[in-house]
Structure formats: structure tokens, C-alpha cells
Amino acid sequence: MTTLDRDVVIIGAGPSGLTAAYELRKAGKTVAVLEARDRVGGRTWTQDMDGATIEIGGQWISPDQTGLYSLIEELGIETFERHKEGASVYLAEDGTRTVYSGEDFPVGESTVAEMNRLIAEMDRLTTEVNPDAPWEHPQAEELDKISFHHWLRNISGDEVACNNVGLFIAGGMLTKPAHTFSALQALLMSASAGSFSNLVDEDFILDRRIVGTMQGVSIALAERLGEDVFLNNPVLKLDWSDAGVTAHGADVSVNAKKVIVAVPPNLYSRISYNPPLPRRQHVTHQHQSMGLVIKVHAVYETPFWREEGLSGTCFGPSAIVQEVYDNTYHGESTGTLVGFISDTQADAMFALDEAARKEAILKGIAGFLGDKALDPEVFYLSDFAAEEWTRGAYATSYDLGGLFRFGPDQNKNVGPIYFSSSDLAGEGYQHVDGAVRMGRRTAARIVAAVDGTEHDMDYDGVVSKFGTLAALDA
Numbered sequence: 001m002t003t004l005d006r007d008v009v010i011i012g013a014g015p016s017g018l019t020a021a022y023e024l025r026k027a028g029k030t031v032a033v034l035e036a037r038d039r040v041g042g043r044t045w046t047q048d049m050d051g052a053t054i055e056i057g058g059q060w061i062s063p064d065q066t067g068l069y070s071l072i073e074e075l076g077i078e079t080f081e082r083h084k085e086g087a088s089v090y091l092a093e094d095g096t097r098t099v100y101s102g103e104d105f106p107v108g109e110s111t112v113a114e115m116n117r118l119i120a121e122m123d124r125l126t127t128e129v130n131p132d133a134p135w136e137h138p139q140a141e142e143l144d145k146i147s148f149h150h151w152l153r154n155i156s157g158d159e160v161a162c163n164n165v166g167l168f169i170a171g172g173m174l175t176k177p178a179h180t181f182s183a184l185q186a187l188l189m190s191a192s193a194g195s196f197s198n199l200v201d202e203d204f205i206l207d208r209r210i211v212g213t214m215q216g217v218s219i220a221l222a223e224r225l226g227e228d229v230f231l232n233n234p235v236l237k238l239d240w241s242d243a244g245v246t247a248h249g250a251d252v253s254v255n256a257k258k259v260i261v262a263v264p265p266n267l268y269s270r271i272s273y274n275p276p277l278p279r280r281q282h283v284t285h286q287h288q289s290m291g292l293v294i295k296v297h298a299v300y301e302t303p304f305w306r307e308e309g310l311s312g313t314c315f316g317p318s319a320i321v322q323e324v325y326d327n328t329y330h331g332e333s334t335g336t337l338v339g340f341i342s343d344t345q346a347d348a349m350f351a352l353d354e355a356a357r358k359e360a361i362l363k364g365i366a367g368f369l370g371d372k373a374l375d376p377e378v379f380y381l382s383d384f385a386a387e388e389w390t391r392g393a394y395a396t397s398y399d400l401g402g403l404f405r406f407g408p409d410q411n412k413n414v415g416p417i418y419f420s421s422s423d424l425a426g427e428g429y430q431h432v433d434g435a436v437r438m439g440r441r442t443a444a445r446i447v448a449a450v451d452g453t454e455h456d457m458d459y460d461g462v463v464s465k466f467g468t469l470a471a472l473d474a
């Protein structure tokens, strides 16, 4: 066992923990990062499969994600545009397949009008919601008491419109059924991306990808931190007092003034805190749970759909695979499709054996793009829910009523213990951008606490229209 002394120990080498460590190092603090896995990047992870670059976890970046953009600029990392040219495909509940162009789903004039009305209503409410403090909205309590499913149906009688609008947050983002989270949680998701219209617009929210892949951002940060990143070191025990902490890894222990717990909130209880965390954190952490989504990749000899004038973008709100996109990595001549199977559809797929699951999923993709989709060269199904150090995908959110009740305390430090995660972010919530913002913010709070100085008021690196979170510091 090696014992180290550092200013700050960081638990978790995902984008949030590594950004925090990088910022602390720049501010002259000594750090050590303890990571459970044998790799960095957390929920961002790349593998080469028969020559195709597959991003198993987080990968897309949107224009509003200026926290991540400023970091990659600093690291000298570039982006490339996702393939968007061509028509999209929509699969209706009755199985009707329609090829369409433009932003509106081909669901008939009155349902299109109703969807646009609901989107406008979400946009209107979103302008009133501070993503850093959604619980401060005047109707926050009320909006957190009702599920997004029922809230939509209270304001619209058009079932198809409600289902389609619900999908953008439920299957598309929180990866939980819309009856399990609140309207306030949906508004946080929308506010975190600037507007609901931004979430609905796949060309905005899935705009670009990273040259060298999203995991490459974490790898670049880890390279700068060098020997201060310790892999294969899950922290299962944390001793703490006002004087400091000791984090116990598998073969490294670190004594430090402060600790940043940069693991997903659903894993906070995996660590044994000595003394235990206060009652409030014990309860709060039980109300933050992971969604469930299968990200599936199919690689073909060529992007055959492009020859047919299709972009590869497909939506089927009631289908097994609800979304499909062209996910060919830049410079590769093969064609890669990515599909998403969310919440209860994912349960149904995991209930099948491997061969039946593959057949059902490929049939689902072929339902959009034809029989050529049935026979890929590579088929890969991500299973973050089976991974001990994640346990779901994409991220965590509160159960009904949890955001209003517990949200105000989620970012407060407990003595020397600070929490940093994309799942605690306002802007960039549940995204790598939010992980980066939280990493920077937490590092700035710790520097101010250790040095006894005032906060840098702009500690996201980007000015928030709603001001700062300086009030968090205990």
C-alpha cells in the first residue's frame, strides 16, 4: 500500500473528476485521482471493432456546450460534423413508414400543430427556469408533483402529440418512462440545453463529434496529470473530519485537505464514509437513480442508406429502437448506424437471449432502413447497466418530487467532501459539458476554501445568465 499526501484527492477519473484535477493543478494544488476501472473516461469509452471506431458512451457535442468547447480548445482537440444530409424516416405506431424532410414528424396537420403548441409551451416555461436552481421556479413544487406524462395530457388531448413530445425527454434524454419523473425534471433537462426546441432539434443537440473521440478528452486530461492518476483503485472507504480526509484505494491511500467525489450520484453509497454522512445526504442520495438505455452499433461495408438519399436519422416513438442515426466516424469508409433502445423496451430486450436480442434489434433497424440493415459486419450492444462503476445510462435523475425536495442540497459540500458530476449540473446536465462545468466549479470552490479567498464569480469559465452558486459553500 502506497500512502500519499496531497492537497486534494479526487475519486473517479471521468470527465468531471479529471477536469477538477486539471484545474486544481493549474491553480498550484497537488492532486491524486483514484479510479476504479482500468481506464479513464467513465461513461465515455471508445473501442476499435474490426477497424470501426465505436463510441460506446457519450459522444455528441452541441453548440451551446461552451464549457466543453472551451476545454477542448485549451487541449488542442478538434470536432467534426455528424453526417446529416438526406431525408429522415418516421415509423408510426401502426407500423406505417414515412420518409420525410424538415423538422416536423409526418403525423398529420393537426398533430403537428399540437406538437408545436406543446413545444412552444415547454419553451415558454423553460425561459423561466434557472437550470442551476429549478426548485426556485414559482410553481416548482406543483410542477414536481406531477409526472411529465400526466402534465402533458393535462394540457393536450392528442395522444400522439403527447407521446412524441414526451419521447424527447423520456426515451431521448432521461431514459426513464415519462410517468416516473416530474414536469419540473423535464424542464430542468430543457433549461440545461437552453430551450426545449434545442432538445427537439437533433441537428442542434447531436451537432458534432470529437476528433479522437469523447473519451479522448479524458485521456488528454489524464496525460497532463501523468503519474497522479491511479487506475484499478476503487475507493470503498473514506475517513473524514474537518481537518481533512483519507481516501482508501486498492493499493493507494491518499491523505488530503479536501476530497472530490466525482462518481455518479447513484454510486455515492458504494463508499463507506467514516463518520457516516449526515442524514440529509443519506436520504437525498437514495432519490437519484440511473436511467436505462441500450446504445447499439451496427457497422456495414458502406453507408448504404446514403445512396438511397437517407440521412440515417430515424424516429419511432413506439418502436423497439426509438432513434437511429448515422454514426460513421470521420474518415472511415464503412457505414455505422447507432440506435437507442430505452427504458421498458430495454427491459424487454434484456429478457431475450443474445441471439434473439440481436435479431429483434436488427429487425427494428431494418423496419426503418430496409433489409440491408439485417446483416452488419459488426454488431455491438452497450451495457452500462451491467457495469459495476456506472449501473445504468445515460445518467441519474430524481424520482417524482425529489428535485424540489432534495435538489437545493445536492451540490453542498459536507465539510471537506465535495461532489462533482454531470448529473448535478445545471447547464450541460447529464452531458460531458455539465461534467466539465461541475469539475471547474468544484475546483474553484476548493481553491477559494483552501486559500481563504473569494470565489471567482465566473467559475464555469462561462458566465451563467443566472449568476453564481457561491451560496453553496458550507
Ligand code: FDA
Pocket: 011, 012, 013, 014, 015, 016, 017, 034, 035, 036, 037, 040, 041, 042, 043, 044, 056, 057, 058, 059, 060, 061, 233, 234, 235, 236, 262, 263, 264, 267, 270, 271, 295, 382, 384, 389, 390, 392, 393, 394, 395, 420, 421, 422, 423, 430, 431, 432, 433, 435
Ligand atoms: P462518469 O460516470 O463519466 O465518471 C465517473 C468515474 O468514477 C468513472 O470512471 C467510474 O469508474 C469512477 N468511479 C465510480 N465509483 C468509483 C469509486 N468508488 N472509486 C473510484 N472510482 C469510481 N454525454 C454527452 O455530452 N453527449 C453524448 O452523446 C452522450 N451520450 C451518452 C451515451 C451513453 C451510452 C452514456 C452512458 C452516456 C452518455 N452521455 C453523453 C453522458 C456522459 O457520458 C456523462 O454525462 C459523463 O461521462 C459524466 O461524467 P462524470 O465525470 O460526471 O461521470
